[in-house]
Amino acid sequence: MHATVAKQLPKNYKLVYDILRGAGHGVHFTMGEIYAHARRKRPAIGFSTVYRGIARLRDLGWIDEIELPGSGSAVYELKGRPHAHFRCERCGEVADVHYQLPARTVARLAARTGGRIGTAMVMLRGLCRRCSV
Amino acid sequence: MHATVAKQLPKNYKLVYDILRGAGHGVHFTMGEIYAHARRKRPAIGFSTVYRGIARLRDLGWIDEIELPGSGSAVYELKGRPHAHFRCERCGEVADVHYQLPARTVARLAARTGGRIGTAMVMLRGLCRRCSV
DNA sequence: TCCGGCACTGAAAGTCATATTCACTATCGG
């Protein structure tokens, strides 16, 4: 994986990346949660550094930033294949859903709008299994 | 339509609704734009009143609030049938796209997550026709 | 080894779009 390149990252940014990588795919963190984890490993680290680390990793394409409509804050996860997200309106939990709009559908929509579609995101909202009981 | 019920709205909320209704379907406004329009019609109106008007109309289900991932602010439009949104990454324009996830697909995803899916939103991002030249 | 520079850092301050609080005021059923 990115190991060899990762070595060139400033150590604090690497620390941030390791938090996400350690959790694995499908685990989501808010900026605040990542900061909390980072402080546990390196108490003197500042919020700005974690923030800049996230920004760098996102720009490098190593992590995905998911903007949750209506939640006020974004969540981050290890870069993976495109997928949809489900957010429970009661507990706020965010779960990955293995689904993406068929390429054919996206192409059809692009033709209809006359522009170029870069990304298509699907956001599902409702009650998760636990909260819907 | 809602005419009879609309009469019961406080006049300032009705003013806000009329701005959206006057523009028709498929036209999007940010909170700030709505406030600007409102002031033109009633210069003494306060931001809070417009804000509360929007909140009320949204709760009544007369307008839709669309949270645009990564845009920092939501846009509002007259309530209509469910549809997807396309946002140009260059000019920021938001356009309606007549498409919604097939009910069958949503049902299949709900079964897979084990929860209940209330809404499914599709957000497309890319370059609009004018910006993609 | 010593130096110049640029990347990296933490704390603090700034931004921006809402949300909420406060002290009235207008309205409506009696």
Next chain:
DNA sequence: CCGATAGTGAATATGACTTTCAGTGCCGGA
């Protein structure tokens, strides 16, 4: 006319980023 309730504008608070500032550290070249 009255009291309760809803509506109002100004001001303030909030939350999540985002940028600025004043160093610090590290690296390649002389």
